[in-house]
Amino acid sequence: MRVEGQFEFEGISSEAVWDFLTDANRIAECLPGCEKLEKTGEGTYEMQMKIGVGAISGSFSGGIRLHNLQPTSQYEMTVNGTGAPGFVKGEGKVQLSPKDSGTLLQYSGDVSAGGAIASVGQRMIGGAARMVIDQFFKCVAGKL
């Protein structure tokens, strides 16, 4: 499932956005339903989160890996999680570009799922991913 979008950080420098997005503790502050996020190595994190979209919710544990980091302009991210409702995998790229009014963040990637989520919720996975991503960036903008 292709997921892409963008977000504008008004009046916030790309350095500030970058520092936030590569700091495990700060990511955890904004990741919806995040119960644990620990750095386990260079760019790798272990996490536990409870994702809820309306009546559907599930706890997932898994990892995030940030790679191909090009400070303050772009990085790639691999996410995987397993839980009772099935598994979720995601791979994407985040790009930051400075603008007069702040920073423009663009993301694009692929999300896939298996298990019960995929059998009934396949049509909702892309939309649900967008909701979580949007909540996350809104929270980041609020904290910067």
Next chain:
Amino acid sequence: MIAQNFEYTVATSLAEAVNLLQKHGGRAKILAGGHSLIPMMKLRLATPEALIDIGRIPELSYVRQDGDMVRIGALATHHVVETSDVVMRHCQALADGAGLIGDIQVRNKGTIGGSIAHADPAADYPASILAFDATIVTLGPKGERLIPASKFFVDMLTTALEANEIVREIQIPVQSGKTGSAYLKMAQKASGFAICGAAAVVELDGSGALAKVAIGITGVGNRAFRATETEKALKGQKPTTDLLKKACEKASSGVIALEDIHASADYRLDLARIFARRAVEAAIERA
């Protein structure tokens, strides 16, 4: 699969159900017809600690006309909505939609209140509810609240309902003048859910021009939406074939579409344009 353990309580009134919701602090779910919630619980996609069954509360499954308002109780089943004389007379698009939900077993158990509270992005009702400018009446600890349809559907599976509020009634203004409405959909073959559904409500003036036109589209985006640009292009105009075709080209502009193995995002956006036109044509036919 079998659902995770949960507590089960039968509420004898909506006020009691609200109290029980409060008590469980967001970890309970309201059970009405159970045709969305129970399948999700069996797959353990939903794991509420308690179910509060409002399905046995008497007198919440009414459909009646009250002056210039059609009032539909939250527990009216899809079958009741589909076959109601009042709905057929004043808001036919809603009856069209109800009659296209799932199969007869689902329509005999599933309720309009449950369906809109669940807010599945592919549910049929939201398209008509938006096009009719309906009002959703809810009950919570602070009493009743009236939520306009335009504010009710917030996002996928997400409504303006607070965790301790319950849908009590749906109010649809009775249309005046030479009016007609229709709902058409392309259904997913197995589930019957809308890949795209469009509802249109029109009013024609003496010259045959569109004095009013409202179009709601479901199944395409994260939530149902109004095709406002198409409405603007049609309002006050005589609905010629060319104009309808041109105006409906904008029916899904700016929408981020869902996609799955049944339909790509682009295909859904295109269906929205086509079904918007067909729904307006069908509504005009009935006016």
